[in-house]
Amino acid sequence: MAVTLPGTEAGGAADGVAPRVNDFAVKLANVNGTGSSSANNLLMRAMFRMGVPVSGKNLFPSNIQGLPTWYEIRVNKTGFVARAREYDVMVAMNAQTYAADIREVRSGGFLLYDSSWPLDQLLVRNDVTYLGVPLARMVNEAFRGARERILMKNIAYAGALVAVLGIDMEIISDLLTERFAGKEKLRESNQRALRLGYDYALEHFECPIDCHVERMEKYDDLMLIDGNTAAALGCVYAGATVAAWYPITPSTSLMDAFTRFCERYRRDPETGRNDYLVVQAEDELASIGIVLGASWAGARAFTSTSGPGISLMNELLGMGYYAEIPAVIVDVQRVGPSTGMPTRTQQGDILACAYASHGDTKHILLFPCNPTECFELAVKAFDLAERFQTPVIMLSDLDIGMNDWVTPTLTWDDSYRPDRGRVLGADELEDISVFHRYDNEDADFVTPRTLPGVSEKGAYFTRGSGHTREGAYTETPDEYQAVVDRLAHKHRSAARAMPEPAIELREGARAGVVTVGGCDLAVREALQILEQRGIALDFLRVRGFPFGPAVEDFLDKHDLLFVVEQNRDAQLRSLLVLETPVPKDRLRSVLVYGGYPLSAADVVDSITAQLGA
Amino acid sequence: MPSIVKPSVTHPAAAQNSRGLTQRDYEGAMSTLCAGCGHDSITAALVHALWELAIPPHMIAKLSGIGCSGKTTAYFARGAHGFNSAHGRMPPIATGASAANRDLTVIGISGDGDSLSIGLGHLGHLMRRNLRMLYVLENNGVYGLTKGQFSASADVGSTAKGGASNRLAPIDAMLLGLSAGATFLARSFSGDKEQLVPILKSALAHRGLAVVDVISPCVTFNDHEGSTKSYLFTRQHEVRVTETDFVPPEPAIEATIPENGAAWVVMHDGATVRFRSVPAGYDPTDRAAVTAYLQEALARGEVLTGLLYVDEAPPDLHETANSSREPLVSIPYERLCPGAAELSRVGAR
Numbered sequence: 001m002a003v004t005l006p007g008t009e010a011g012g013a014a015d016g017v018a019p020r021v022n023d024f025a026v027k028l029a030n031v032n033g034t035g036s037s038s039a040n041n042l043l044m045r046a047m048f049r050m051g052v053p054v055s056g057k058n059l060f061p062s063n064i065q066g067l068p069t070w071y072e073i074r075v076n077k078t079g080f081v082a083r084a085r086e087y088d089v090m091v092a093m094n095a096q097t098y099a100a101d102i103r104e105v106r107s108g109g110f111l112l113y114d115s116s117w118p119l120d121q122l123l124v125r126n127d128v129t130y131l132g133v134p135l136a137r138m139v140n141e142a143f144r145g146a147r148e149r150i151l152m153k154n155i156a157y158a159g160a161l162v163a164v165l166g167i168d169m170e171i172i173s174d175l176l177t178e179r180f181a182g183k184e185k186l187r188e189s190n191q192r193a194l195r196l197g198y199d200y201a202l203e204h205f206e207c208p209i210d211c212h213v214e215r216m217e218k219y220d221d222l223m224l225i226d227g228n229t230a231a232a233l234g235c236v237y238a239g240a241t242v243a244a245w246y247p248i249t250p251s252t253s254l255m256d257a258f259t260r261f262c263e264r265y266r267r268d269p270e271t272g273r274n275d276y277l278v279v280q281a282e283d284e285l286a287s288i289g290i291v292l293g294a295s296w297a298g299a300r301a302f303t304s305t306s307g308p309g310i311s312l313m314n315e316l317l318g319m320g321y322y323a324e325i326p327a328v329i330v331d332v333q334r335v336g337p338s339t340g341m342p343t344r345t346q347q348g349d350i351l352a353c354a355y356a357s358h359g360d361t362k363h364i365l366l367f368p369c370n371p372t373e374c375f376e377l378a379v380k381a382f383d384l385a386e387r388f389q390t391p392v393i394m395l396s397d398l399d400i401g402m403n404d405w406v407t408p409t410l411t412w413d414d415s416y417r418p419d420r421g422r423v424l425g426a427d428e429l430e431d432i433s434v435f436h437r438y439d440n441e442d443a444d445f446v447t448p449r450t451l452p453g454v455s456e457k458g459a460y461f462t463r464g465s466g467h468t469r470e471g472a473y474t475e476t477p478d479e480y481q482a483v484v485d486r487l488a489h490k491h492r493s494a495a496r497a498m499p500e501p502a503i504e505l506r507e508g509a510r511a512g513v514v515t516v517g518g519c520d521l522a523v524r525e526a527l528q529i530l531e532q533r534g535i536a537l538d539f540l541r542v543r544g545f546p547f548g549p550a551v552e553d554f555l556d557k558h559d560l561l562f563v564v565e566q567n568r569d570a571q572l573r574s575l576l577v578l579e580t581p582v583p584k585d586r587l588r589s590v591l592v593y594g595g596y597p598l599s600a601a602d603v604v605d606s607i608t609a610q611l612g613a
Numbered sequence: 614m615p616s617i618v619k620p621s622v623t624h625p626a627a628a629q630n631s632r633g634l635t636q637r638d639y640e641g642a643m644s645t646l647c648a649g650c651g652h653d654s655i656t657a658a659l660v661h662a663l664w665e666l667a668i669p670p671h672m673i674a675k676l677s678g679i680g681c682s683g684k685t686t687a688y689f690a691r692g693a694h695g696f697n698s699a700h701g702r703m704p705p706i707a708t709g710a711s712a713a714n715r716d717l718t719v720i721g722i723s724g725d726g727d728s729l730s731i732g733l734g735h736l737g738h739l740m741r742r743n744l745r746m747l748y749v750l751e752n753n754g755v756y757g758l759t760k761g762q763f764s765a766s767a768d769v770g771s772t773a774k775g776g777a778s779n780r781l782a783p784i785d786a787m788l789l790g791l792s793a794g795a796t797f798l799a800r801s802f803s804g805d806k807e808q809l810v811p812i813l814k815s816a817l818a819h820r821g822l823a824v825v826d827v828i829s830p831c832v833t834f835n836d837h838e839g840s841t842k843s844y845l846f847t848r849q850h851e852v853r854v855t856e857t858d859f860v861p862p863e864p865a866i867e868a869t870i871p872e873n874g875a876a877w878v879v880m881h882d883g884a885t886v887r888f889r890s891v892p893a894g895y896d897p898t899d900r901a902a903v904t905a906y907l908q909e910a911l912a913r914g915e916v917l918t919g920l921l922y923v924d925e926a927p928p929d930l931h932e933t934a935n936s937s938r939e940p941l942v943s944i945p946y947e948r949l950c951p952g953a954a955e956l957s958r959v960g961a962r
């Protein structure tokens with residue numbers, strides 16, 4: 001039935017491209033809702049277990065079933081696993097996108113397809129090796145139920161890829177055993193489907209093909225985890241007890257993970273009672289309100305959301321800023337404006353978060369670049385929020401939050417104790433003659449607060465309306481300004497407490513590159529490629545706002561700077577111009593904002609073009 | 614405008630509650646509302662109720678949204694933490710405060726604009742969550758602070774000061790509560806302290822959310838002829854469906870409960886709310902019957918007051934969430950952090 005195609009038997013590259021061991025990219029084109037992502041994830045996990053640096057990125061639609069969805073696996077022995085723009089292997093499982101998918105394979109690459117039906121000759125390329133596997137036919141013969149056949153077809157192509165890509169069969173089997181622990185029937189049928197594809201590939205192709213994986217020394221200091229799970233763990237470890245949220249992609253899995261970890265770690269074994277409370281609120285206005293109320297009463301509280309939620313939270317974020325109430329908000333950014341593209345990634349909320357709310361309002365921002373930093377900066381967010389008595393927003397994104405990353409192992413120092421900031425207890429209140437909420441600032445311009453339920457002497461009236469240092473209502477210019485000026489100083493002072501930027505310097509660098517968050521890997525890979533082409537560039541990744549002296553110093557030392565970010569309007573660049581002394585004309589932009597994660601090629605192309613190199 | 618501080622001279626003769634506190638100790642800053650504003654009478658009733666219940670002031674968290682009503686949190690319980698938040702947003706903030714510290718006596722003060730327009734969603738969901746708190750809706754049919762626009766509680770045909778007649782159907786907080794699962798619903802009148810104080814006390818003893826809708830005339834914008842929220846209209850159309858009496862949880866008093874024609878509900882802390890139904894057969898524990906009765910009364914143009922509905926059985930937010938009996942704020946960090954050893958077990962390797 002299958003069309004005989006060039007190279008099918010040979011399994012070698014048609015145009016003699018050098019073998020790509022542990023250095024290639026696979027794209028899998030699927031139909032949403034058919035269960036393909038678990039098969040794809042299985043392949044990625046197996047490669048990781050072989051010690052090979054790998055990434056898996058889900059490019060999925062905002063849809064439950066039927067629309068096209070892709071999964072991209074990038075393998076790179078040096079660890080540069082940002083999204084590739086060129087694919088060595090395409091797994092074409094979706095008839096709707098077949099034509100486009102075939103076009104995306106690099107010359108000399110491979111295409112694995114279901115050969116149960118003949119392939120349209122118009123879709124055949126001479127420079128691509130076609131690997132036809134009669135998946136539907138095999139699966140229909142081996143399995144009964146309609147749903148089972150659909151699911152097992154995925155496992156069958158995974159089996160073929162195991163053979164083709166040289167993945168260790170034993171590792172895959174172990175993974176299946178772990179996944180289906182206690183579900184023997186499921187494990188058995190998965191195992192059977194896997195073998196169908198595997199055996200067929202071994203028999204019909206020369207396996208493995210030149211793009212394949214080989215075991216590497218296992219990195220003990222790396223783990224596989226997504227950013228939302230890691231951020232949730234950060235909230236658990238920081239001691240958050242109250243959480244409020246309203247479901248929104250791509251942040252939902254963060255609160256799901258938080259709840260799951262709390263069920264595991266925060267249930268009193270004796271009483272069965274919970275040392276946490278998660279409220280699924282009626283909307284994001286309520287989520288942030290609950291967080292502020294809980295923090296006001298002394299709990300560590302947080303919410304997770306995405307852009308539309310941030311928009312709704314604006315009014316109360318300003319109240320938190322002005323009334324000086326801690327709050328932690330995790331914004332897992334997606335493509336805006338408006339509903340935008342809910343399942344695509346972007347860094348479009350930087351300015352909206354920095355100045356969220358009306359009036360003179362400024363917030364503390366944290367920018368993790370991977371799941372490890374999601375964990376670490378989530379903990380830091382609580383310390384900063386309580387130290388500076390203000391909302392802190394951590395800006396993650398869909399790519400970091402929802403995809404599994406090979407990332408430095410999360411570690412914890414058991415001597416950590418939360419920085420609860422300046423909170424006066426009953427005894428301290430006894431020692432002072434009178435308590436005024438917004439008076440008696442420390443070197444960071446922070447004034448002590450008190451909690452309800454502690455002492456009448458600490459009672460004060462919190463208000464979002466104009467207030468004096470004493471906390472009383474005011475409409476008097478001097479009294480109002482005394483407070484808001486201190487808030488400006490406090491925000492500036494927080495710069496010293498921000499996480500240091502990540503910096504990489506290169507000898508003879510002609511210019512600098514500034515970037516943020518999830519651009520990290522792609523930019524660092526790009527700088528290595530550029531260096532090989534004779535263009536040395538220094539690198540800085542900001543990790544927090546307000547910007548500290550290290551950022552200002554870097555900007556000051558470079559006459560030309562490229563700011564790489566994933567939004568249309570160069571928001572990081574604007575923030576740098578507004579909040580540091582850097583002259584505007586030194587900053588050029590590299591902007592990629594179509595919704596897919598950044599790849600090094602995007603950065604290399606843009607910088608090369610701008611330098612006229 | 615500087616805030617006005619009331620001279621705090623303690624009257625030696627002032628009666629003391631079981632904590633040795635006088636009513637003065639439950640007062641706050643001097644009100645800046647218009648003389649005669651219904652909201653001030655509600656504040657006075659609250660002071661009285663809190664004093665009688667001898668609630669330790671520092672255990673009170675008093676919160677409000679924005680409006681003339683929202684300002685009143687400053688006018689009582691000076692020994693309590695107060696929070697005059699944002700327009701319509703008091704319910705979530707109160708939810709957070711109570712989530713963090715379940716031992717607090719949470720009191721929310723709101724207006725009809727605050728509760729039934731901008732904050733309607735929050736109020737509905739607060740009812741569903743059954744957060745343990747006293748929610749006072751100071752209902753004057755207008756937006757006082759923004760100078761007299763109709764609110765969502767204005768009745769059809771009620772006229773504004775300038776003569777315009779309201780044509781939009783009113784939202785009735787009590788009927789809303791009955792459909793959204795509220796567990797304590799009462800209506801009263803700011804001009805009737807005798808009725809309001811025992812209702813507030815009962816509300817404070819309730820297991821979950823207690824909504825007290827108090828008709829509170831705005832003397833400046835809505836007390837004229839033609840308004841259905843004026844002092845005169847309310848007096849003329851008020852129909853008391855229940856007479857409420859609050860009996861604190863003391864065994865000695867319990868013995869006196871059974872009384873001719875009276876029924877009672879035992880609150881979760883052992884206190885008793887005794888009520889007498891004025892229309893024979895009105896049963897404030899029968900949700901369907903109360904809903905029907907309220908709808909009929911509304912059609913008759915009556916303003917029903919009294920404890921309209923109560924159900925002590927449903928769990929409050931903390932009970933539903935099965936959270937620790939100890940307030941979450943009091944749990945030591947050591948108990949919250951799973952530690953390094955556990956972290957090494959998560960994620961795939």
Ligand SMILES: Cc1ncc(C[n+]2csc(CCOP(=O)(O)OP(=O)(O)O)c2C)c(N)n1
Pocket residue numbers: 679680681682683700723724725726727728751753755756757758759764
């Ligand atoms: C977001 C927002 N919109 C509008 C306002 C203006 N505003 C202040 S109070 C109020 C209405 C208050 O009416 P109500 O809740 O009935 O309180 P009352 O003054 O009648 O006691 C409005 C619209 C505001 N403070 N915030």
Ligand code: SF4
Pocket residue numbers: 645646647649650651652681682753757758830831832833834
């Ligand atoms: S305007 Fe109305 S509601 Fe506001 S203080 Fe005056 S009387 Fe009271």
Ligand SMILES: [Mg+2]
Pocket residue numbers: 680724725726751752753754755756757764
């Ligand atoms: Mg009003």
